[in-house]
Amino acid sequence: MERNGRDQELIIQRMFELTKRAMPKFERCTGISQSRLEILRELFVSEEITQRELQKKVNIDHAAVTRHLKQLEESGMVIRRKNPDDNRFTYVQLTDEGKQRVAAYCEEKQRFISSVLNDFSEEEKSALLDLLTRLQKNIEEM
Amino acid sequence: MERNGRDQELIIQRMFELTKRAMPKFERCTGISQSRLEILRELFVSEEITQRELQKKVNIDHAAVTRHLKQLEESGMVIRRKNPDDNRFTYVQLTDEGKQRVAAYCEEKQRFISSVLNDFSEEEKSALLDLLTRLQKNIEEM
DNA sequence: GGTCAATTATTGACACGTCAACTAATATAA
């Protein structure tokens, strides 16, 4: 029982630690932060989307989304415009240059992930995905 | 091949997302941040330890460790003193009150973790731990 | 002994996240 408890703890510990270490490496390899790339990818597939919708998709705080978009707009990857029918909403979309750059970032990300999972068999990968998915469900239900 | 790439990405995506969602819940449940508790737990088992050692154990940046300790000292959980033989080093240890509070925090953490892993069998838990450990090794070797 | 290198700890600048307070626009209900 005691042993059991420690092992459980190790799992969560390891996952947190793993994420903590992977994040900076990921950012160095791809040249962009995980969160920002998530936003950009969502914009890539959504064509034009409301900030609110975007926020729900990527599950980051409104405030953070606003700030990311402001910077992305300054750097020319994104344009925003108000919804003429309801001025509370603002639509966001990628510029052409933005699209190209997102595609490049995604390729980098693919490379990174492939290299991290290179020695995992298909069975192991799907087992891992399953376990993580269940874990996520448990966490969300708390 | 294409499908393969997407699945791989899902694994990493899920893990990042999972961690991102779990962190705040963990902190609300236990009343302390994951990182700070890691520091405290290390102090708990190490009795008296150098900041440098501590930093290596918990794998957080020096700067962050310094700031955590400063706050912990102010709140009376920790005391620091310079090594008289080498003034560059400072030893850190928990106060008695600190020890009690760490123990309480750890119990909370156990409760949290048990509830997150409650429907996992022993086999599943050890499989998950294995997979995560391998993943971690790959990430560290990059 | 004096200079230079290495090591520890601290601090500042910055990135990113949360929450709470605020503004502006719209919907709803008296």
Add this chain to the structure above:
DNA sequence: TTATATTAGTTGACGTGTCAATAATTGACC
């Protein structure tokens, strides 16, 4: 129609992480 509630987005305060620069101390070599 006017007052109230709701909603989207922005901003500020704050916590925590990184990296880079700095201060203080010690060790090593001339």
